[in-house]
Amino acid sequence: MTPLWPPIASHYAARVDGLIWWYTLVVVLLTAPVFILMAVYAIRYRRGREADRRLKRNSSIVIETSWSVIPFLLTVAFFVYATVLFFNLHNPPANAMTIDVEGKQWMWKFEHPEGQRELNDLHVPAGVPIRLVMTSQDVIHSFYLPALRIKQDVLPGRYTSLWFKADKPGRYRLLCSEFCGTDHSLMGGSIYIMRPDDYARWLRTAGADVSLASRGASLFRSLGCSGCHNGQAGSAAPDLAGLYGKPVPLADGRTIVADDQYIHDKILTPNRDVPAAWPSAMPTYANQVSEDQILELTAYVKSLEGSNGGPRS
Amino acid sequence: MTTAPWVNAETPEEKVSYLRAGHTLRSWLFSTDHKRIAILYLLAISFFFLIGGLAAAAIRLELISPTGVFLSNEGYNRAFSMHGIIMVWFFLIPSIPNTFGNFLIPLMIGARDLAFPKLNLLSWYIYVIGGCFTLYVLIMGGVDTGWTFYTPLSSIYANGHVVAVVAAVFIVGFSSILTGLNFIVTVHKLRAPGMTWGRLPLFVWSHYATSLVLVLATPVLAITLVLLAAERLFGLGVFNPALGGDPLLFQNLFWFYSHPAVYIMLLPGVGVVSELVAAAAHKRVFGYWFVAYSSIAIAVIGFLVWGHHMFVAGQSPYASAIFSFLSLVVAVPSAIKIYNWTATLYKGSISLDPPFLYAMGFIGLFVIGGLTGLMLAMLAIDVHVTDTYFVVAHFHYIMVGGTVTAFFGALHFWWPKITGRLYPLAWGRVAALLIFIGFNFTFFPQFILGYLGMPRRYHIYPPEFQTLHVMSSAGASILGLGYLFPLVYLLWSLRNGKPAGPNPWDAKGLEWTTPSPPPKHNFEQIPVVTEEAYAYPPLGEDST
Amino acid sequence: MNGDLIVHEPYAGVEQQRAADYMGMYVFLGSEIMLFGGIFAALFAVRLLHPHAPFVAAAHLKIWLGTANTAILLTSSLFVAAATVVVREGRRRTASALLAVAVLCGVAFLCIKGVEYRIEYLDGLMPGIGPKQSPIRDAPAALIIDLYFISTVLHAIHLSVGVVLLGTLSVLLLRQDPAAPPSPITVVMAGLYWHLVDIVWIFLFPVLYLPRP
């Protein structure tokens, strides 16, 4: 059976569909005259056929202006709506549940907040906003969920994100849509959108192994981070407790928010953004840790509660 | 045999024509006559069209079954990469400018040749050297990066002959630059007395706009490819995030060239269609100045929209919004052209000979391709359909439905001028129809496929998409057949066609005042131009 | 005034041909600017991503050699400019001498650049080759160094073409053969090219050598 329309699994998807329908309609209206008149003229003014061919003018500013401005204004209206939808996609709600995604030739790895891991298939609860924080171990991939009308490229060396709130439970396709080498067309699986209670059950059976953050904690020791970042007064490196999400004043005067990207870059290219009042003494771990491990380290840093709770100086 | 075997009866014009000014291979390969160089180009690009078309045939055959038919994963990747690379740089970009532009610009503006004839020949040789690199890569097994060469895939992970193919594209770029330079100077400095800018045929205007883009955009591609090759050869890291570089920088540089390059592929076709529409209607083009300036506007604004290829690539959403808006702006000059052509037909005296059928095919297909381009420019829609068959359908509608159709239109319109012979018009109409039908059959289903979520560059695909893929492949065989037709009857006409006479379509333009085929130096005497382009006599009896 | 042009095939007269030649040169130079523009865009992008990288990289470049080369190239442009003025007055011998000085400047530039490359080779700065490990630990700074090599090699290639061009003209101007004297136009156009190559360096020098924290 050939479907002629993709499944609609979220309110957002329905809005995108609405956009394309209305837009198609307008565009057809704008071009129908071209097709119809071309055919009519070709018949009526066919060479050799009797017709009234007297013509007053062969150029007109008024006509030219109207057929450039009117279609343009109509499309601008759609532009506004499409852009609003798009910005919505870039502003996840604060309470969204975060799932880490890692692309790798040629598979998808997922990690749930409680530490459950999956390969190529992703289980998510319906009705809950979900935010995907994604990165790649090698080349550029693109995470694509046609039923939700969303996609985002996944890059090595940086995080990109995507959020959605699915509302129709079911199993839908999950694909890689950026060409990534030999087995690009095999890089995919399914997304299972589940009722929340089903999801809770799934979480339990999927067996929560050690959580992300606790794996991060042991890495933090084994990689020697704790040697400098020991959280004690007078230590060689800043205390990381409570760092996540706080603004960090930098040595060059800028201020940056300590988000996933910041911690990621700190580990790989520590000299890029150096916090004020610290020497740039942190070594790079570029060739020692994998993107997986960075996710774990980041989870650990996030989990460290600020000792004094207030903003860091 | 003393005469060339492909021509028998000789008209008096043919005896003194450029075709007869020397019979040796040498007289062709070392000719600086723009008309002969145009023929050399025609042969070369036809060859590459055939190769690119064979790769397309392989792609369509492979996609008949959701699990693949005869290619490995790697083999399929190489097939579409070589298809894209060859079709874009070795066929479509040089297609209309280097054959028809080369042949016609001097004739249309009343000059004896291009400004720098030797440079023109040199640019053909550069093209051929680039072509040899491509053939080498093809024989060695191809490349698996896609035509877009995204890093770090191409710089580190790909297994194909990336450096060689990058060299091929780099080299052929210089051929483009030289051609563009030659056209610009020719149009500025070699117009016949009285041939003011306002009297230039629109074909010349659009080639002028194309040349600006060729000269200014191609060098950026060249340097980008140098950086890419250095990355692959010496481990440089400008595009490599592991070394502090940025893969998005590659995409920015690549599209900074490649978006303007799509207008390099479009504008010459637009110029052809303006000529065809005016000749079909026997009427001056409606709104001459608007059509002329809209080409320049496209060339200029075209430099500002490259980011619309990167909406989901990780660029800032604000940048995306700006690029999206500018993409709507760049559509306005295209709209102007379409509507003006339609208005030109109004109260014309419309001929339905093959060239004009192609022109109408162009208008219809380009409109569909352009409007789907506008859909892609809408952010929320692009997020869903980018990197799916929707995009594949969009650009084939413009590049194949538009430009290749215009190329065939030009071939049918100026063939009598180029060769001095008429071809059978009935067969021409059949071929035009076949190509139109085959084309829509091939590519319309791909819009649906794309919206359904079929990613591009997949050869193993979800089985629910098979029906549409089979339709598309069936259409492609009709299309391939359609393209074979002209090959047969045009070659046949060389020997058996009726002599065309100087102006078989009763069209206006300096090129039609010369004998067919034109003599070596184009004009006995440089003409003095006294009237506007397309000065057809009024059609209605008592119009004033 | 001698040195009239021989009118070639598509042209109706000397004036037209001269105008076309000029314009061709300008269009060519426009396209060259876009070529180097790509490299500057890359340098700019790295700098935006890693604001510290240019300082670290510049510290490893030999600023004195760079400065000397800047001075040399500026001087050469002066001589070329003088030559284009003189040749239009018909003083071909003087023009030839001026061009010869410019060529010497160009050669000096290339030699100094060669010395510089050699030092950098020994320091291990060259990407991929060299007797020892690069002293630069910082990846982004190494990127700037890589771009330094690409841009200066590209520039040196352009300069070598210029040297050959001016050298040939300088010799031809001396020849007494009246049949094919290089016309003043040719000299002026070669001069335009030389100035462009010079200007590219004027931009490369501060961007690469001068950044200081």
Ligand code: HEA
């Ligand atoms: C000749 C080639 C050509 C041309 C002319 C165009 C023209 C246009 N293209 Fe296309 N495009 C490509 C070739 C071309 N494109 C290619 C090859 C790709 C894919 C590259 C790859 O990834 O491999 C691509 C991809 C592409 C994308 C990125 C898709 C993606 O990967 O996500 C976008 C997004 O905005 C886009 C937009 C446009 C627009 C707005 C135009 C406009 O210029 C179109 C203007 C024309 C019209 C609008 C029609 C006529 C107007 C009317 C009939 C009147 C009505 C008018 C209004 C309503 C305003 N194109």
Ligand code: HEA
């Ligand atoms: C620029 C011009 C151009 C042209 C003319 C074409 C022409 C065609 N293209 Fe292509 N195409 C591209 C540019 C072009 N394409 C690009 C840039 C890509 C992207 C590549 C990438 O992703 O990197 C692409 C990708 C592409 C894909 C997507 C592959 C994928 O993403 O997996 C497909 C699939 O259907 C396709 C099909 C076709 C077909 C059927 C034709 C037909 O129109 C061809 C018809 C011509 C012939 C068939 C040859 C002449 C006829 C004969 C010699 C007769 C004998 C042949 C037979 C009997 C079959 N093309």
Ligand code: CUA
């Ligand atoms: Cu991963 Cu395609």
Ligand SMILES: [Cu+2]
């Ligand atoms: Cu584009």
